[in-house]
């Protein structure tokens with residue numbers, strides 16, 4: 001198989017989706033980190049939207065957009081992680097898209113400038129979490145006993161919600177029993193645990209401190 005190289009930013013939840021998929025499938029790949037605040041020239045040239053992830057497929061192509069990258073990885077490496085049934089697959093794709101919208105809400109929530117904006121974004125995010133709670137019946141994964149691409153796509157969101165809520169409680173976990181169970185099943189997986197750098201939690205919290213949003217006022221002083 002051609003060399004796969006994933007271009008990443010250490011804290012990016014979208015790249016993490018592909019790292020989970022690659023680790024779960026045990027596919028060898030190279031991970032190259034860039035600093036988004038100081039994008040190298042070669043990255044600017046390669047990335048049409050200026051965003052990570054990028055997946056370099058040998059010398060043949062550079063793919064962008066995490067959902068597209070994951071579908072390509074799924075079509076080219078075993079085992080298949082999308083349901084066989086076209087309707088089930090479409091439902092999974094819809095929730096992957098929903099997961100992307102949640103990640104954008106999470107970013108707005110963690111960077112909202114003041115208390116009113118924070119509360120507005122908290123409502124928007126928890127409203128989406130309620131939708132997700134209703135849309136999922138983890139047993140233990142989205143589609144039942146089999147881990148799927150939709151799990152790989154939602155795991156980065158769920159682990160961040162869990163980490164942030166442990167740091168400063170902004171939602172009541174007892175309102176989201178299905179999400180809590182799903183999060184636990186996902187974070188128990190080696191592919192999910194190993195999909196972030198070992199010092200992910202302090203790095204993420206430090207990153208949020210540098211954003212100086214209202215959420216950062218709840219964080220303990222950093223190192």
Ligand SMILES: N[C@@H](CCC(=O)N[C@@H](CS)C(=O)NCC(=O)O)C(=O)O
Nearest residue numbers: 012013014050051052053065066067
């Ligand atoms: N829709 C894209 C979103 C990717 C994305 O927003 N990546 C962020 C980092 S987590 C990024 O590169 N941001 C740089 C920018 O927006 O300029 C995907 O699913 O791949």
